[in-house]
Amino acid sequence: MRVLAMSSSYGTGGSIIAPALAERLDIPLLRRISIEHRDDEGMDDVISEGPIAGEDLTRNLWERILDAFASMPVEHGMVPTSVPADTSLRVKSEVEERIRSFAAEPAGGLVWGWASSMVLPEAFHVLLDGPVEARIRQAASIESVDIATARTRLEKSGAIRRVYWKRLYNRDWLDKNSFHMCLDTTAISAEFAVDIIATAAEAFWSQHG
Numbered sequence: 001m002r003v004l005a006m007s008s009s010y011g012t013g014g015s016i017i018a019p020a021l022a023e024r025l026d027i028p029l030l031r032r033i034s035i036e037h038r039d040d041e042g043m044d045d046v047i048s049e050g051p052i053a054g055e056d057l058t059r060n061l062w063e064r065i066l067d068a069f070a071s072m073p074v075e076h077g078m079v080p081t082s083v084p085a086d087t088s089l090r091v092k093s094e095v096e097e098r099i100r101s102f103a104a105e106p107a108g109g110l111v112w113g114w115a116s117s118m119v120l121p122e123a124f125h126v127l128l129d130g131p132v133e134a135r136i137r138q139a140a141s142i143e144s145v146d147i148a149t150a151r152t153r154l155e156k157s158g159a160i161r162r163v164y165w166k167r168l169y170n171r172d173w174l175d176k177n178s179f180h181m182c183l184d185t186t187a188i189s190a191e192f193a194v195d196i197i198a199t200a201a202e203a204f205w206s207q208h209g
Contacts (some may be wrong), residue, residue: 008153
């Protein structure tokens with residue numbers, strides 16, 4: 001089963017590495033998931049994680065989280081095409097169904113984001129991470145934005161991912177125990193990262209296939 005589940009912190013170059021890695025491994029890439037739109041109801045009690053950036057996160061938080069997903073640059077790899085207004089369990093069910101259907105195809109595939117390492121325990125799990133300041137500098141270069149903008153995006157994306165993983169899987173999304181490989185892609189080139197991950201993935205699939 002040639003399936004790879006990859007998560008990437010903001011500023012680690014996931015938008016460059018994911019497609020290059022899928023091409024190198026000759027597998028399809030899943031980076032966006034469409035979620036059916038629903039009427040705005042039942043949102044108030046979906047998530048209560050406490051304040052982030054001074055906001056009251058108990059007020060329509062799930063809607064705001066998914067709105068933020070939709071507005072983020074593709075660096076994040078988690079961009080729904082519509083914003084649902086339903087319970088988090090409904091969202092979880094839809095996302096997991098799409099991911100599992102994609103991964104079940106004979107060609108295998110690379111799923112980028114969406115807590116895919118939780119959804120696909122049999123896949124090869126990879127986390128791209130790195131020191132905060134290094135990720136901010138790299139993101140600013142990749143996205144052609146200033147440092148202040150990159151810092152704001154890093155803080156926002158980290159908050160969203162933390163809530164997403166905690167609410168749906170009760171896990172810390174940066175828990176290294178969730179991954180087979182954790183790579184600092186601020187310290188090496190994207191090309192070298194692709195080489196390393198591809199080699200490790202092939203070895204994993206050979207051993208566990």
